[in-house]
Amino acid sequence: MKNIFLICLAAGFLFMSGCSVIQREPPSSGIPSYSLGDLLVMVNKPVPDVWKATVAGYKELGIELTKSKSDSLTGKVEGKLANGDIVVTDLKSVNPQRTDVSIKVGSLGNKDYSYTIWSSIQKHL
Numbered sequence: 409m410k411n412i413f414l415i416c417l418a419a420g421f422l423f424m425s426g427c428s429v430i431q432r433e434p435p436s437s438g439i440p441s442y443s444l445g446d447l448l449v450m451v452n453k454p455v456p457d458v459w460k461a462t463v464a465g466y467k468e469l470g471i472e473l474t475k476s477k478s479d480s481l482t483g484k485v486e487g488k489l490a491n492g493d494i495v496v497t498d499l500k501s502v503n504p505q506r507t508d509v510s511i512k513v514g515s516l517g518n519k520d521y522s523y524t525i526w527s528s529i530q531k532h533l
Contacts, residue, residue, distance in 0.1 A: 440526055445517020447526055450506045453533055455499050458507045459483035461532035462497050468528050471495055495519070495525065 421478035440449040451458055462485045466473055469488035474494075478484070483499035493514040500508045509529075513521040 434499065440523070442517075442519050442522065445512055447509075447519070447522035449509045450502065451509055451533065452505060452507055453507060455480060455483050455501045455507050458509060458529075459485065460497050461507075461529050462499070464529035464532040465525060465530075466495070466497075468531070469524075470526065480500040489521070490515075491512070491525065493521075495521075497525070497529075 429432045438450055438452065440447050442448070453461075456478060459476075462483070463473065463476055466485060471489060472488050473485070475484065475486035480497070481501045483497075485499075486495045487495045489495060496510075498510040498513050500510075502508055509526075511522045511525055512527070
């Protein structure tokens, strides 16, 4: 009985040793990265400027805006694609001249669409 307990305990430790905290951070270089369904990028512009560019990018692509709000520290733009997928762009101020941007398409993410949306946003920055 004692051996079974020790085996189960050891197996539990082995199983848990593979777990780790996943930390998603945008790259500091301004080059986008794709992680866990989100396109992440840091922009050297304040949140209000990035928010305006995001709204303009959505409109340029014909994405139907469903929600759009911003202040000097955060912003959020949500839209809907013709196929029904929801697009969410979150903005967070790192400092007065730097913004973290996160773009997610659909519930699981879509890498190609995310990069297309980011490209459109960049045109308006």
